[in-house]
Amino acid sequence: MRGGREQGMNDSDKELARRNIRTALLLGLVALGFLVAFIIVVVHK
Amino acid sequence: MAHAHDHTHGSDHGHDHAHDEHAHHGPDKGIMRWIKTTNHKDLGTLYLFFSFTMFFIGGLMSLVIRAELFHPGLQFVQPEFFNQMTTMHALVMIFGGIMPGFVGLANWMVPMMIGCSDLALPRVNNWGFWLLPFAFAMLLSTLFLPGGAPAGGWTMYPPLILQTGAAFPLLIFAVHMMGISSITGAINVVVTILNMRAPGMTLLKMPMFVWTWLITAYLLIAVMPVLAGAVTMLLTDKYFGTSFFSAAGGGDPVMYQHIFWFFGHPEVYIMILPAFGIISTIIPTFARKKLFGYDSMVYAVAAIAFLSFIVWAHHMFTVGMPVTAELFFMFATMLISVPTGVKVFNWLATMWRGSMTYETPMLFAIAFVFLFTIGGFSGLMLALVPADFQYQDTYFVVAHFHYVLVPGAVFSIIAAVYYWIPKWTGRMYNEHWGKIHFWMSAIFINVLFFPQHFLGLAGMQRRVPDYNVAFTDFNEISSIGAFVFFLTQFIFIINMLACCFGWFGRKRDLPARVWEGARGFEWTVPSPAPYHTFEDQVELPDYELSMGGNGEHAH
Numbered sequence: 001m002r003g004g005r006e007q008g009m010n011d012s013d014k015e016l017a018r019r020n021i022r023t024a025l026l027l028g029l030v031a032l033g034f035l036v037a038f039i040i041v042v043v044h045k
Numbered sequence: 046m047a048h049a050h051d052h053t054h055g056s057d058h059g060h061d062h063a064h065d066e067h068a069h070h071g072p073d074k075g076i077m078r079w080i081k082t083t084n085h086k087d088l089g090t091l092y093l094f095f096s097f098t099m100f101f102i103g104g105l106m107s108l109v110i111r112a113e114l115f116h117p118g119l120q121f122v123q124p125e126f127f128n129q130m131t132t133m134h135a136l137v138m139i140f141g142g143i144m145p146g147f148v149g150l151a152n153w154m155v156p157m158m159i160g161c162s163d164l165a166l167p168r169v170n171n172w173g174f175w176l177l178p179f180a181f182a183m184l185l186s187t188l189f190l191p192g193g194a195p196a197g198g199w200t201m202y203p204p205l206i207l208q209t210g211a212a213f214p215l216l217i218f219a220v221h222m223m224g225i226s227s228i229t230g231a232i233n234v235v236v237t238i239l240n241m242r243a244p245g246m247t248l249l250k251m252p253m254f255v256w257t258w259l260i261t262a263y264l265l266i267a268v269m270p271v272l273a274g275a276v277t278m279l280l281t282d283k284y285f286g287t288s289f290f291s292a293a294g295g296g297d298p299v300m301y302q303h304i305f306w307f308f309g310h311p312e313v314y315i316m317i318l319p320a321f322g323i324i325s326t327i328i329p330t331f332a333r334k335k336l337f338g339y340d341s342m343v344y345a346v347a348a349i350a351f352l353s354f355i356v357w358a359h360h361m362f363t364v365g366m367p368v369t370a371e372l373f374f375m376f377a378t379m380l381i382s383v384p385t386g387v388k389v390f391n392w393l394a395t396m397w398r399g400s401m402t403y404e405t406p407m408l409f410a411i412a413f414v415f416l417f418t419i420g421g422f423s424g425l426m427l428a429l430v431p432a433d434f435q436y437q438d439t440y441f442v443v444a445h446f447h448y449v450l451v452p453g454a455v456f457s458i459i460a461a462v463y464y465w466i467p468k469w470t471g472r473m474y475n476e477h478w479g480k481i482h483f484w485m486s487a488i489f490i491n492v493l494f495f496p497q498h499f500l501g502l503a504g505m506q507r508r509v510p511d512y513n514v515a516f517t518d519f520n521e522i523s524s525i526g527a528f529v530f531f532l533t534q535f536i537f538i539i540n541m542l543a544c545c546f547g548w549f550g551r552k553r554d555l556p557a558r559v560w561e562g563a564r565g566f567e568w569t570v571p572s573p574a575p576y577h578t579f580e581d582q583v584e585l586p587d588y589e590l591s592m593g594g595n596g597e598h599a600h
Contacts, residue, residue, distance in 0.1 A: 020165040020236050027232045027266055035270035042278070042289065042304070 071576055080175070083167035084576065085152045086469075088174050092149030093462070095177060097538070099141030100455075102185070104531050106134035111527035117514050127510035128196035129188070135199035139316065140223045141181050143450065146458040147319040148230050151258045153469065155234060157567040158252045160243030160579050165236040166229075173229040180222035187212035198508065200305055201276065203290040203298050207283050217280045224269045231265035234258055243566070245584045249343065252565055253336065256343050257322030260350045264311045264318075267354075272308040275301060299364055306357035314353045316450065318346055320417075320457030321388060324410050327464050328392050331407035332399030333562040338391040345384035345391075352381045362430050363437045371430045378428035382421065389418055404560075405479030409460035412452060412487045420448030423498065438508075441501025447494045456486075462541060464560075471553035471573030472544040478536055485533040493526030564589050 009017070072078045072087065079091060109130045113121050122130070152170070156163055164170050187194040192210025195201070201216075209216065238259045242251070251259075279301070281287040288294020290301045321342075329336045336342065358366060358374040392414050401407075423445040427433050436442060467473050496519035501507075505516045512520065543549050555572040566585055570578050 016240065019240050023236045023240055024166055024169075024232050027235055028228075031228055031232075031266045031270050034267050035274055038271045038274045038304070042274070042300070 081171070083163070083171050085156050085163045085167070085170065086574065086576065088170050089149045089152030089154075090469075091174055092145045092152055095174075096142055096146035096149055096458070099137050099145065099181065100534075103134050103137035103142055104534070106130045106137065107527060108531060110134065111524040113510050114512070114520050115524040116521075117512050117517055119511060122510070124510050125193065125196060128508065129194040131508050132195050132198055133184070133188070136184065136195075137181070138450075139199065139312075140220075141177070143316050143454050143458070144223075144227065145177060147258075147261070147316075147454075148227075150254075150319065150323070150458070150461050150465075151230075151234055154465065154567060155237060155255055155258060156241075157570065157574065157578055158255050158565055159238060159241065159246055160566045160583055160585060161237065161241035162577060162580050164233045165241055166233045169229050170233055173226045173233070176222045176226040180219045180226070183215050183222075184219040187215050190215075200302075200309070201279060202305070203279060203282065203301050206279065207290075213283060214280065217276045220276050221273055224273045227265050227269050231262035231269075234262040235266070238262075243579070243583055243585060249340065252322075253325035253339070253342055254319070254322035257318045257325075257346055260346050261315050261318045264315050264350055264353065268308040268311045268315075271304060272312075275304045275308065299361075302361045302364060303358065306360045307354075309360065310357045311350075311353040313446075313449075314349060316454045317417075318350065320413070320454050321346060323457045323461045323464075324392060324413050325388075327406050327410040327460055328395050328414075330464075330560050330562040330564075331404060331410075332396045332401050334395055334399045336391070337394035337397075338387070341387055342391055345387040348384040349381060352377060352384070356381065359428055359433070362433045375428055375430045379425065382425055385421055389414060389421075400562075404463075405474070405476060405483055406460045406464035408480065408483045408487075409456050409463065412483070413456045413460065416448060416452030416456070416487075416490070420445055420450075420453055423448065436501060438506055439501035440497040440505045440507055443507050444494050444497035444501060447497070451494070452487075452490050459486075459537060465567075466541055466544050467555050467559040468567060468572050468574055470544040471555055471571075472547060472551040473555060473559070474540050474544050475549075478540050482533060482536040482540065485536070486530060489526045489530040489533060491526070493523055493530050496520075496523045496526075 072084065073081065079087065082088060082091075107130075109122060110127065113119070113127055152164065184194075190211045192212060195206065195209050195212050195216045197206035197209060206213075238251070238255060248256075278287070278289040282289050282291060282296070288296040290296045290298045292298060325336055325342060356374055356378045358370060359378045362371055362374070396411075403411075423441065427436055427442065427445055463474060463479060500516050500519050500523075503516065505512050505520075539548075543551055547553075553573065557571050558568040559572055560568075566579070566583075566589065567574070569585075569589065
């Protein structure tokens with residue numbers, strides 16, 4: 001995240017990029033949650 | 046990240062050097078442009094070319110099926126190969142044709158419609174696309190393996206699918222790769238829509254195409270992991286000694302069907318909700334009225350998405366389940382007709398007393414409304430438990446879902462390409478040939494699929510290469526329809542390629558607002574759309590929002 005890739009970015013760009021990554025990770029966790037829930041349902045059947 | 050830096054500029058321009066160096070460069074040259082690109086327009090183009098390649102391959106497979114079914118008895122292929130064709134046709138069309146087609150349209154249009162410079166995660170976008178050619182190369186390569194391609198149906202029901210030979214692990218891996226591609230694409234779309242809308246574009250001012258894609262993306266995030274889990278369990282059942290779906294080992298093959306359709310039914314809506322968005326975009330443009338009932342359209346899409354999670358067992362009424370469960374799934378399924386009906390009536394109300402013109406995209410959109418509704422009605426028939434016991438596994442089901450998917454999803458993709466290709470390329474398609482393409486398609490899609498209703502009601506089974514001679518006439522009609530429909534699509538392909546490459550002397554001479562009735566951010570940029578758009582934040586005037594629920598449409 002930090003260092004080279006953020007060089008030349010202004011503050012609002014950096015904040016947007018960080019927000020995008022955070023939202024994407026959250027959605028990734030949601031997807032993972034569906035997988036885990038699925039496994040729990042199957043194992044307990 | 047770096048790309049977001051390159052092209053996402055707020056009001057602060059305190060880094061002019063980096064800005065000049067990166068933000069205004071054009072695309073790279075040659076093949077590397079397409080391999081390395083993180084530009085949403087490039088990736089949209091790649092997705093669309095990939096999608097149409099897959100439509101062509103899947104179409105060829107359908108011709109093998111229809112050629113074999115032209116007459117009773119075995120004509121051209123062996124039953125084993127016929128089963129491979131039905132299975133591969135479905136996998137290629139669903140995961141390779143329709144889904145990437147809609148993702149391509151989302152890539153091109155979502156950032157332009159909400160006024161941002163690119164998708165939120167451009168490198169992830171590149172990765173998501175480039176997984177697909179490898180996934181499908183692997184899947185299609187199974188045709189040349191000993192034992193051939195998977196032949197147990199696209200639903201991959203055990204125990205049948207576990208009899209697949211060398212193709213099996215490749216099938217599972219290909220499904221995993223498609224799933225990763227879909228999830229990354231969906232996350233990208235959601236993040237972009239939630240975080241990067243232009244100032245003033247509140248959620249209930251977004252274009253309907255953006256709304257439908259937002260909800261579709263949530264569906265993808267929810268159900269693709271379930272499919273991944275299910276096929277992984279198939280893999281372990283076959284190679285690692287587990288018995289998830291093996292009755293002999295204490296497992297339950299019916300459980301797989303429940304799991305698959307928990308994915309599979311939302312998947313059906315993944316393939317149709319973006320189509321609703323396209324039709325909701327095109328009809329107001331050519332009716333020259335704002336979309337009737339914008340808010341109700343949004344809530345209808347959300348309701349359909351919610352209901353899609355509680356109807357899965359209507360695909361498996363005959364498998365055996367408690368009557369109360371059958372009743373629940375029957376009524377829940379019938380409930381879907383309410384929000385869907387809201388949408389259809391809203392489209393009709395939008396056209397009502399509009400200043401209608403009938404350019405090719407509008408023709409396809411109107412055909413969508415009529416023909417998709419036919420598919421909806423046969424779906425309602427299939428929702429009835431006692432009737433479904435008769436229809437299950439017959440050509441009536443084949444007719445039903447093809448009406449929803451071809452004059453439904455595929456027509457919407459065609460309509461969208463006609464509608465937006467002048468914006469993408471700066472060149473207008475040939476309207477005369479567009480209309481010929483439309484009428485040929487609209488006629489022969491019905492020649493192809495309508496007789497299959499009668500075949501199904503008369504008892505002809507699906508996924509069988511041979512049939513009773515009594516079914517010959519309708520099968521011949523259907524096969525003729527298939528061949529003519531397939532050939533007709535070359536008119537479309539040539540017409541579109543001519544726009545892309547400037548064949549037949551087509552000039553780039555279009556205004557920004559190609560269609561006079563069109564509203565929205567995408568029609569404020571020049572045609573063709575520049576390689577980079579909306580690098581600086583812009584606010585959309587109310588006038589451009591008038592297709593939504595706010596404001597009046599100016600004539």
